Amino acid sequence: MLRMAGIIFILFLLGACESIIDVETPSDEHKIVAHSFFTPDSVWTVNTELSLHTSGFPVTLSSADPGQTVVVVSDDLGGVDTLRYNPEPSGDNYRSARGMRPRPGVTYTLRVEMPGFISSETLSPPAPAEASARLPERVPVQNIAYSNDNGTSLLSFSIADPPGNNYYRLELFQVGPEDTGPISNDTLFIRSAVEDVFNYREVDFRSTDPAFRFHYGAVGNLEQNEDINFDFYGRAVFSDDLFDGMSHNIEITFKPHTYPGFQPRFTIILSTLSYEMFTYLHTLDQHQQTASYYASEVYPIPVYTNIKNGFGVFGGYVTDTYRFDEEGNEW
Amino acid sequence: MHSLRHYSLAIVALLACMQARVATGQSWTISGYVEDTSSGERLQRVAIGVPALSVGTVSNAYGFYSLTVRADSVVLLASHIGYEAASYSLVLSADRTLDVALVPRTIELDEIEVRGEQGASLQPGWHTASLEQIKTLPAMLGEVDIQKTLQLLPGVQGGVEGSSGMHVRGGGLGQNLILLDGLPLYNPNHLFGFLSSFNASAMKHVELIKGGFPARYGGRISSVLNLTMKEGNLKKFAGEASIGILSSQVTLEGPLKKDQASFLVAARRTYLEPLVALARLFQNQPPLERTRYFFHDANLKLNYILSRRDRLYVSAYTGQDGWRSLSDFPNGQTERDHIDWFGHLASFRWNRALGARKFANTLIGVTNYRFQQRFNEVEEITTGQEDFEDVYNGKYFSSIRDVTIKTDIDYLPNPRHYVRVGLEGTLHRFTPGAAEAIFEAPGEDLVKIDRKPVGIVKSQELALYVENDLEIPGVVRMNPGIRFSIYFVDGRSHRSFEPRLSVRRSLWGEATLHASYTEMQQYVHLLQSNGFDGLSMDLWLPLAAGAHPLQARQVTTGFTYAWPTTGYDVSLDAYRKWMAGLVQYRGGVPPIESAYTEWPDLVETGDGSSYGFEAMVRKTQGRLTGWVAYTWARTTRQFENLNGGKSFPDRFDRRHDIAVVAQHRLAPGINISANWLFGSGYAIWLPSAQYLVTPAWDTFGNLLESSVVHYGPRNASRLPAYHRLDVSVRFSKRRAWGEQAFVVGAWNVYNKMNPFQLEIDTPYIQPGKFRRLTLFPLLPILSYNITF
Numbered sequence A: 001m002l003r004m005a006g007i008i009f010i011l012f013l014l015g016a017c018e019s020i021i022d023v024e025t026p027s028d029e030h031k032i033v034a035h036s037f038f039t040p041d042s043v044w045t046v047n048t049e050l051s052l053h054t055s056g057f058p059v060t061l062s063s064a065d066p067g068q069t070v071v072v073v074s075d076d077l078g079g080v081d082t083l084r085y086n087p088e089p090s091g092d093n094y095r096s097a098r099g100m101r102p103r104p105g106v107t108y109t110l111r112v113e114m115p116g117f118i119s120s121e122t123l124s125p126p127a128p129a130e131a132s133a134r135l136p137e138r139v140p141v142q143n144i145a146y147s148n149d150n151g152t153s154l155l156s157f158s159i160a161d162p163p164g165n166n167y168y169r170l171e172l173f174q175v176g177p178e179d180t181g182p183i184s185n186d187t188l189f190i191r192s193a194v195e196d197v198f199n200y201r202e203v204d205f206r207s208t209d210p211a212f213r214f215h216y217g218a219v220g221n222l223e224q225n226e227d228i229n230f231d232f233y234g235r236a237v238f239s240d241d242l243f244d245g246m247s248h249n250i251e252i253t254f255k256p257h258t259y260p261g262f263q264p265r266f267t268i269i270l271s272t273l274s275y276e277m278f279t280y281l282h283t284l285d286q287h288q289q290t291a292s293y294y295a296s297e298v299y300p301i302p303v304y305t306n307i308k309n310g311f312g313v314f315g316g317y318v319t320d321t322y323r324f325d326e327e328g329n330e331w
Numbered sequence B: 001m002h003s004l005r006h007y008s009l010a011i012v013a014l015l016a017c018m019q020a021r022v023a024t025g026q027s028w029t030i031s032g033y034v035e036d037t038s039s040g041e042r043l044q045r046v047a048i049g050v051p052a053l054s055v056g057t058v059s060n061a062y063g064f065y066s067l068t069v070r071a072d073s074v075v076l077l078a079s080h081i082g083y084e085a086a087s088y089s090l091v092l093s094a095d096r097t098l099d100v101a102l103v104p105r106t107i108e109l110d111e112i113e114v115r116g117e118q119g120a121s122l123q124p125g126w127h128t129a130s131l132e133q134i135k136t137l138p139a140m141l142g143e144v145d146i147q148k149t150l151q152l153l154p155g156v157q158g159g160v161e162g163s164s165g166m167h168v169r170g171g172g173l174g175q176n177l178i179l180l181d182g183l184p185l186y187n188p189n190h191l192f193g194f195l196s197s198f199n200a201s202a203m204k205h206v207e208l209i210k211g212g213f214p215a216r217y218g219g220r221i222s223s224v225l226n227l228t229m230k231e232g233n234l235k236k237f238a239g240e241a242s243i244g245i246l247s248s249q250v251t252l253e254g255p256l257k258k259d260q261a262s263f264l265v266a267a268r269r270t271y272l273e274p275l276v277a278l279a280r281l282f283q284n285q286p287p288l289e290r291t292r293y294f295f296h297d298a299n300l301k302l303n304y305i306l307s308r309r310d311r312l313y314v315s316a317y318t319g320q321d322g323w324r325s326l327s328d329f330p331n332g333q334t335e336r337d338h339i340d341w342f343g344h345l346a347s348f349r350w351n352r353a354l355g356a357r358k359f360a361n362t363l364i365g366v367t368n369y370r371f372q373q374r375f376n377e378v379e380e381i382t383t384g385q386e387d388f389e390d391v392y393n394g395k396y397f398s399s400i401r402d403v404t405i406k407t408d409i410d411y412l413p414n415p416r417h418y419v420r421v422g423l424e425g426t427l428h429r430f431t432p433g434a435a436e437a438i439f440e441a442p443g444e445d446l447v448k449i450d451r452k453p454v455g456i457v458k459s460q461e462l463a464l465y466v467e468n469d470l471e472i473p474g475v476v477r478m479n480p481g482i483r484f485s486i487y488f489v490d491g492r493s494h495r496s497f498e499p500r501l502s503v504r505r506s507l508w509g510e511a512t513l514h515a516s517y518t519e520m521q522q523y524v525h526l527l528q529s530n531g532f533d534g535l536s537m538d539l540w541l542p543l544a545a546g547a548h549p550l551q552a553r554q555v556t557t558g559f560t561y562a563w564p565t566t567g568y569d570v571s572l573d574a575y576r577k578w579m580a581g582l583v584q585y586r587g588g589v590p591p592i593e594s595a596y597t598e599w600p601d602l603v604e605t606g607d608g609s610s611y612g613f614e615a616m617v618r619k620t621q622g623r624l625t626g627w628v629a630y631t632w633a634r635t636t637r638q639f640e641n642l643n644g645g646k647s648f649p650d651r652f653d654r655r656h657d658i659a660v661v662a663q664h665r666l667a668p669g670i671n672i673s674a675n676w677l678f679g680s681g682y683a684i685w686l687p688s689a690q691y692l693v694t695p696a697w698d699t700f701g702n703l704l705e706s707s708v709v710h711y712g713p714r715n716a717s718r719l720p721a722y723h724r725l726d727v728s729v730r731f732s733k734r735r736a737w738g739e740q741a742f743v744v745g746a747w748n749v750y751n752k753m754n755p756f757q758l759e760i761d762t763p764y765i766q767p768g769k770f771r772r773l774t775l776f777p778l779l780p781i782l783s784y785n786i787t788f
Helices: A002-013 A210-216 A275-290 B002-019 B131-136 B146-150 B272-280 B591-595
Strands: A017-022 A032-038 A045-050 A070-075 A080-082 A084-086 A093-095 A107-113 A129-134 A141-149 A152-160 A167-176 A199-202 A205-207 A230-232 A235-239 A247-254 A265-273 A310-325 B028-036 B047-050 B055-058 B064-069 B073-079 B086-091 B100-102 B126-129 B176-180 B203-209 B223-229 B238-244 B247-257 B261-270 B289-305 B310-328 B334-353 B358-382 B387-414 B417-440 B447-451 B457-472 B476-489 B492-506 B512-522 B525-527 B539-541 B550-562 B568-585 B603-619 B624-639 B656-667 B670-679 B687-693 B706-711 B722-735 B738-747 B757-759 B769-774 B779-787
Touching: A032 A107, A032 A129, A032 B687, A045 A070, A045 A107, A045 B687, A107 A310, A129 A275, A141 A310, A152 A265, A167 A247, A167 A275, A210 A230, A210 A235, A235 A275, A265 A275, A275 A310, A275 B706, A310 B687, B028 B073, B047 B064, B055 B064, B064 B358, B064 B387, B073 B100, B086 B100, B126 B131, B126 B146, B131 B146, B131 B203, B146 B203, B146 B223, B247 B289, B272 B289, B387 B539, B417 B539, B417 B591, B525 B568, B568 B624
Parallel strands: A032 A310, A129 A310, B028 B100, B176 B223
Antiparallel strands: A017 B769, A032 A045, A045 A093, A070 A080, A070 A107, A084 A093, A107 A129, A141 A152, A152 A247, A167 A199, A167 A235, A167 A265, A205 A230, A205 A247, A265 A310, B028 B064, B047 B055, B047 B073, B073 B086, B126 B203, B203 B223, B238 B247, B238 B779, B247 B261, B261 B289, B289 B310, B310 B334, B334 B358, B358 B387, B387 B417, B417 B447, B417 B457, B457 B476, B476 B492, B492 B512, B512 B550, B525 B539, B550 B568, B568 B603, B603 B624, B624 B656, B656 B670, B670 B722, B687 B706, B722 B738, B738 B779, B757 B769
């Protein structure tokens, strides 16, 4: 009897069964995906792709036929630039052949067409993708102060926030020796430096600034008074909700990486983001964070897109950079 | 036999007509209680009338009745399903008290009694479930489940596969007012929501209201589930016991003092632990993880007749689900996880007859629900020089506790009016999400975290109602009423005037046409995670600053008809419901976030709408009984910040729902029961595409590609249709000491792989395919029951 009960119970435990089934979903396969984070520091560059069905393996994503893709950027002043296909080891893209760069305060429109690609699903080319975004004005970092106490660095600075909605991203990097990983338990990998001078490594930092809590997702009461030290892994994305139109002081603390025989040097970059880029980065962060939850525990967060008839983002940013060494001196 | 009973009733009615004399103008009131002669239990909803005068009433929830007649000699008839009809010839010269004693009808072995209402007495949107039927229908693993039986009714959906929850007419689980002996129960679930926590053996009466709510009910917007526990046998000691696959239960009742005081105790507990241990015998190596799960519950009822007019009751319920997990890792680290769900309820009730035409019921009680998770991690660290331990202890909990006091007064001035007035006050005490954690490590400061974003919130709710169940002879019977409520929290107040109207008109014979309009308001919110309902961290919340009460308006119309003598009846209902102030978690917010953030920041708020058509045909007499229920419904939600502000289908929007329930007496002592359910697919929000993103295409131009999935319109996909067949056979035998029954059967007989959850299994399967998780394939039904 006991053995029988055990067998019955095991059958119950094994009762959770999995099987593969068809489910009809709205299909967004083969829509144009365009990404462009434009900045005055570089010429126009746009990445294009095609979306795939959700159940395909990501590496099988097919690029659009470069010869059949038309990428055009225009501005509200009448300027038009048709970008040229640009194969690169780090990823093919479309780039301005005329060396055109975006300018702050100007609104740009992106249009991507793939007339040569015929979707097997619709038997027609994907609808042209369009998006518009305005490049914001630069907001500089001011009143910078740096100190180090027993290996913990404190950096403070202020920003004069212009009236209206503004969005920011703060990044902290440390210059490290080339081709050498940091001597710590960090799992950061070495990046190849585009500027071919230094290796820039992200530095994690902490801050109690309530404005930074926005970085932590849709949740979080920005106005709660408690001092909570939040961790930021190399960057923080935040808005001016709490200091609109005012000067705002920001303090962060961090522990520099240790490189024997190599003097620590740092770079902070404050980017003023367009609304589109801010929302994209914000929702992308959340989307990826929540992807680790079991599917049914939380409602998913869709990644923001401003691409009409497609996916991706067309948004801009303007940076202000400050470089300093361990003495706090600018370099 | 049934025909004979009908003839008997007709003869008695004829005699009553002959004996009734024309009123002299003086009216007398006959009042008293209706009782079961075998147990002394008071019986509710017993029809009492004087056919000659065409007047009648029904006993209230506590068995009290009052009937005023203009005659000095009458024959009073009392009838109730399952009981022999009783008649009393009365000569009246003053108001008269008369306790009606009904003798239980001798039921042939295993003949199932189905319901206690028929024909014109059917009320729109009301269902009275027969406990006998609930106990004999096929139940998952043989575990009798009241809520799962109610899911077989039109307009009631169960949610995710196997869940015992109720989504009534497009409403959520937290919108059901579940009353156990008059007090709300906040945690009606066991086994992660797959079983309801009500022990059917301890119950006397189960009633579900889906629409046409009378004013005496309030505080929830979608349904009222009214459960009444047995009072305890005043005459003799009796009991029930059952052994099932998951759990066993025992119910005992009897007189503490014959005909004056009685008790009922019922207890149920799982015994999965030894079965899990048994299962380990089949494993070849010691497990690293040991888990344990259990639930238990207990009911208590005490009943004391203080005087002819006064009666006292004590009701209590306690239930707990527990999950224990212990993991040992090779590096010496151990993790302990304890999760508990508690539900408690206790009430004291005083019934008093205030003369012949008034009856008062006063109740004071406390109910609470608490969820808590405790975890302990110990890591042994060896440096070569010394050994030490890092210890981390944490706890998350949320709770709600209500203290309620209320008084209801029934006033029956004459047979045409049944007036009810009442006052109810509730003190709510919420702890909506709190976390405590302590981290100890040698050489480091003790780290303590104590998080209560909103702390303990106390609020007060006061409600006043008046309703009148009145009859305009030959025209309509109606129940107009109004409920006023006010809610205080954090120095703010919310008010509500809720008009209610229910109208019925007899058309011909047993045919009635009905319509209703109700407004409801709810001041507490239930937050549940996506998809799973009742499974984990239910969070009951008070109204926060800026939040709105839940509100609903519902209109219904319908038709009922009962074929005389055949036992068939049909009911058709159509409804339209509008809901406002609905809440759901924002995207990406896990329930534990409530320990860190004030709840208004966790949720989105919006509106909802539902409309549908329900049809039910029943057969309530004969060897074959049962019903066929069909529901066509559409439920939508509209939230400003979700789906671009556009309306979208609710997660549990289901277009078609069919339930076929049949019970057949094959032979004396052998009954076969079967359910077949079909439901078109629930709405589900699935990704519609994926594409590459470049999140780290940052200032330095570094490209870190990864892919994300794109979610299209919310809930635009559909799960596959749900259907299953359950069959059980009950073999019973009368013994000198009582009755024994053995139930055997199968749940989901044809092993339909109904979806519990869908997941994308990206790299390994073909495009367009999803991984379906099924929890309940073919399962056995097995139980042994005795009654004595």
